[in-house]
Amino acid sequence: GQSLEQPSEVTAVEGAIVQINCTYQTSGFYGLSWYQQHDGGAPTFLSYNALDGLEETGRFSSFLSRSDSYGYLLLQELQMKDSASYFCAVRDGALTGNQFYFGTGTSLTVIP
């Protein structure tokens, strides 16, 4: 089966840096994605890592270590609007097509 673990809640100060970790177990790993979801809204795509290393997109960076079954999302220069839930998701490329398995989410609260 598949399982993903991430912290349930994180609090950080505006302007600071925060790291949200994700560890996973899956039978057929092809890549790790990160999504942001504000209360009541739909998830929006942040990043996708298929290979080991760090991917940077503006204030957000995502890291993957396939050997450790581990990744993280790094948010820099935190802003109040970054308060949201963040989900990691594993892409499992089974014979029947791509499936995505989501973690239970990390609720990030940014305080002044």
Next chain:
Amino acid sequence: DGGITQSPKYLFRKEGQNVTLSCEQNLNHDAMYWYRQDPGQGLRLIYYSQIVNDFQKGDIAEGYSVSREKKESFPLTVTSAQKNPTAFYLCASSTPDHEQYFGPGTRLTVT
């Protein structure tokens, strides 16, 4: 503008009734997905389709059915067999680079 539309935003039904949730996309994506999200939880896959006229069950397909007669459309029917249908339902489509675009969701309440 390209995107995914879901309707309605809120839906109320009596127990025992089937209900169909609409999902349409104009992004020209082949792959489409239905997820269910319960309060404080992640997304769980109900069904997915990689191509027209083909679809596969996800982890929680029991009590649901789908069709994929057109590339743009992937409707989900919540049947009376689904024991706990009240939830937030999200439809998504995926690029070849595995970026998923989500619709605004439908909140279904069954009483």
